[in-house]
Amino acid sequence: MATSSGAPAPRGLLAIFAHPDDESYGAGGVMAMAAGAGNPVWVLCATNGDQGGRPGEVNVDHSLDPEIRRRELACACEALGVAEPIFLGYRDSGMEGWGAPEGSLSLAPVGEAVDRVAEVIRRLRPAVIVTFDPGGVYGHPDHVACSTIATAAYYRTAAEPGGPVALYHQALPKSAIKAMREAMEQERGSQADAAPPSEDDIRQQEAFERLARPDEEITTRVAIGPILERKVAALACHDSQMRGRRWDDPETRAQLERMFGWETFVRVDPPLPPGQTEDRFTALAWPSL
Ligand SMILES: [Zn+2]
Numbered sequence: 001m002a003t004s005s006g007a008p009a010p011r012g013l014l015a016i017f018a019h020p021d022d023e024s025y026g027a028g029g030v031m032a033m034a035a036g037a038g039n040p041v042w043v044l045c046a047t048n049g050d051q052g053g054r055p056g057e058v059n060v061d062h063s064l065d066p067e068i069r070r071r072e073l074a075c076a077c078e079a080l081g082v083a084e085p086i087f088l089g090y091r092d093s094g095m096e097g098w099g100a101p102e103g104s105l106s107l108a109p110v111g112e113a114v115d116r117v118a119e120v121i122r123r124l125r126p127a128v129i130v131t132f133d134p135g136g137v138y139g140h141p142d143h144v145a146c147s148t149i150a151t152a153a154y155y156r157t158a159a160e161p162g163g164p165v166a167l168y169h170q171a172l173p174k175s176a177i178k179a180m181r182e183a184m185e186q187e188r189g190s191q192a193d194a195a196p197p198s199e200d201d202i203r204q205q206e207a208f209e210r211l212a213r214p215d216e217e218i219t220t221r222v223a224i225g226p227i228l229e230r231k232v233a234a235l236a237c238h239d240s241q242m243r244g245r246r247w248d249d250p251e252t253r254a255q256l257e258r259m260f261g262w263e264t265f266v267r268v269d270p271p272l273p274p275g276q277t278e279d280r281f282t283a284l285a286w287p288s289l
Contacts, residue, residue, distance in 0.1 A: 003161055003162050005161035005162070006161070007160075007161035007162030008125060008162055009127075009162065010125045010126055010127040010162055010163065010164050010165060011039065011040060011125065011126070011127050012034070012039040012040035012041055012042070012124075012126050012127060012128070012284070013030075013031065013034045013039060013040075013041045013042070013126055013127070013128045013129075013130060013281070013284060014041075014042045014043075014044060014120070014121065014124055014126035014128070014129050014130070014164075015027050015031055015041070015042070015043045015044070015130045015131070016044045016046070016117065016129060016130070016131040016146060016149075016150035016153075017043065017044075017045060017046070017131065017132065017146060018045070018046050018047055018105060018132070018136075018140065018142035018143050018145070018146040019045065019046075019047055019049040019069070019092060019142060020045055020048075020049045020069040020070065020072050020073035020076070020085075020238060021049070021072070021073075021076070021235070021238040021241050022045075022132075022143070023043045023045070023073070023076065023080075023234075024076050024080070024231060024234040024235045024237075024238065025235070026130075026132070026137070026170040026263070027130050027170055027263055027265075028076070028080055028224075028230070028231040028234045028235070028263075029222065029224025029227055029228070029230075029231045029260075029263045030130070030222050030224070030263050030265075030281065031043070031080050031082050032080040032081055032082070032224075032227040032230040032231065032234075033222070033224065033226070033227050033286065034281070034284050034286070035080065035081040035082045036081060036227065037284070037285050037286050038285060039284050039285055040083065040124075040126075041080075041081075041082040041083065042082065042083045042085075042086060042124055042126065043073070043077055043082060043083075043085045043086065044085075044086045044087075044088065044117065044120055045073055045085050045086070045087050045088070046087075046088045046090050046105050046113075046142065046145075046146050046149070047088070047089075047090045047091060047092045047093075047104070047105050047142055048066030048069060048070060048087065048089065048090075048091065048092060049064070049066065049069035049073075049092050050063060050064055050065070050066040050069065050091055050092045051063060051064070051091075051092035051093065051094035051095075051098070051101075064240060068240050069238075069240060070085075070087065072237050072238045072239065072240060073085045073237075073238075075234075075237035076234040076235075076237040076238060077234075079230055079233035079234040079236075079237055080230055080231075080234045081230065086120060088105075088113070088116055088117070090103065090104060090105040090108055090113075090142075091103040091104040091105070092104060092105070092142060093105055093106040093107070093140075093141045093142045093145075094141075095140065095141075095200055095203075095204075096139065096140070096141055096203070097203075100141060104142070105141075105142045105145050105146065106141035106142055106144070106145045108145070110145075110148065110149060110152070113145075113149045114149050114152045114153050114156065117149055117150055117153035118153040118156050118157050121153055121154070121157040121163070121164060122157060122160070125162055126164055127164055127165050127166065127283045127284065128164065128165070128166045128167075128168065128281050128283050128284055129150060129153075129154045129164050129166070129167050129168070130167075130168045130169075130170060130265070131146060131147055131150035131151065131154075131167075131168075131169060131170070132144075132146055132147040132150075132169065132170055133147060133169035133170060133171035133213065133266060134147050134148070134151075134169070135147075135171075135211035136211070137170065137171070137172055137208070137211065138204050138207040138208045138211060139207040139210075139211055147169065151167065151169075151268070154167045154269070155167075155269075158269070165270075165283050166267065166269060166270065166281065166282075166283040167267075167268045167269040168220065168265040168266065168267055168268065168281065169265060169266045169268050170263070170264070170265055171212075171213045171217070171218060171264060171265060171266050172208070172212050172213065172264060173212060173213055173214070173215040173217075173218045173264055174209075174212045174213070174214055174215055175215050176212070176259070176262075176264065177208050177209050177212040179258065179259060180208070180259055181205065181209070183255055183258060183259060184205075187255065213266065217266060218264045218265070218266060218277075219265065219266050219267045219272050219276075219277050219278065220264065220265040220266070220267050220277065220278050220279070220280075220281065221262050221263075221264050221265075221277065221279060222262065222263045222264075222265075222279060222280055222281075223261065223262055223279065224260070224261065224262065224263055225261055228256075228257065228260070228261070231260065232247050232248055232253065232256060233248075235247040235256075236248050265281075
């Protein structure tokens with residue numbers, strides 16, 4: 001297929017996220033479904049996730065061998081049935097207040113980062129780009145930077161022959177955050193010896209609640225039940241982030257089914273008419289469900 005300009009038509013989906021595991025949480029179901037329907041699917045990961053050691057702990061060294069997280073993302077991509085991950089190689093900025101290290105994504109010159117992402121888009125020619133919404137779901141500095149950079153790279157390449165045709169922002173509705181909080185409170189209530197939440201956890205939960213989108217702003221809700229096993233398998237690959245738990249434990253699994261039956265997005269471009277919603281990415285070929 002070619003566009004009217006003679007350029008090859010774009011196809012498939014490119015997910016652009018900040019750290020290994022963002023892709024599986026935010027869009028793993030959509031990626032697995034798109035790949036299962038025969039669409040090429042890629043993950044572009046902006047950082048190595050090298051500040052992902054000892055998540056949730058405060059006043060500790062959070063550095064982690066980047067090779068561990070690169071391997072975990074490769075494992076997740078295999079579980080989702082998508083292509084091997086592509087890394088931009090920026091350092092992880094760490095959570096807000098930790099002090100971003102030199103070479104981290106949140107300190108990178110935006111123009112240079114946009115150039116690099118645009119080059120990847122031109123090489124792969126995806127039809128659909130998925131990235132974080134502007135608040136980065138919970139405000140992580142790398143998530144916010146990733147949204148800005150990927151969105152700018154989309155608009156630049158969408159204006160070129162054969163460029164991408166749709167941009168989605170991964171976003172959580174207020175109702176999902178409320179359900180998440182209730183599930184966490186229930187879990188904590190059932191474990192008398194559970195450690196209290198850390199300062200980072202409390203700050204993160206507050207940010208989730210503040211930055212969640214009103215439900216009516218969510219344009220695209222995709223039911224991922226048919227491929228939930230793949231999402232669970234992909235999440236289980238990110239073992240360094242699990243604080244000793246596993247997503248495939250029966251109890252954690254039940255929690256996941258309550259929280260993760262849907263993936264939610266705002267279709268940014270082309271915008272849907274006001275009040276209209278969709279249950280899949282319309283620029284992609286999908287299986288009949
Ligand atoms: Zn992240």
